Amino acid sequence: DAKTTQPNSMESNEEEPVHLPCNHSTISGTDYIHWYRQLPSQGPEYVIHGLTSNVNNRMASLAIAEDRKSSTLILHRATLRDAAVYYCILRDDYKLSFGAGTTVTVRA
């Protein structure tokens, strides 16, 4: 399985942007970059995914480096409800492989 590396934790202030980095230097050409988040005591929630181009949706933006060896999830205006563990996952089949993720804390 291709591996990802994420910081253990990040802090943000409410209504400020949050940039979550993910390194995936061994990514293959068929790997999609997926992001999920898990709020306390809940199941993982799909956030966004992409292959090569930057992606935007109502929850977040995904910026993918030109060489695809890294990506950044961007939460444009953090709210208290965005406090969660964020997982960056490389996926080329149906098995999602969750690492430790980044624990995001949002200060009011």
Add this chain to the structure above:
Amino acid sequence: NAGVMQNPRHLVRRRGQEARLRCSPMKGHSHVYWYRQLPEEGLKFMVYLQKENIIDESGMPKERFSAEFPKEGPSILRIQQVVRGDSAAYFCASSPDSPQETQYFGPGTRLLVL
């Protein structure tokens, strides 16, 4: 449009008992996946099922664990003769038409074995 539903949300069993965990996928979804999250660990893939078929059970422990997804009704993850090490959160996910599509997760069942 209801999401993935799992029940029970919490389950307490004594060692040696059986645990049955149920998962109803989102409407229109025919692919179901089970994951397990041990305390302080990430989610690990257990099994992938389509209606009436087990596609990949490579993540399932070889003994005591089984899964099914019948033609009618929810998917069932069954753990026989539970041990304390089975205490974990078990999550079900579903996807619509193909395993390449996005998986949507349920709220999980938290199993505690006394």
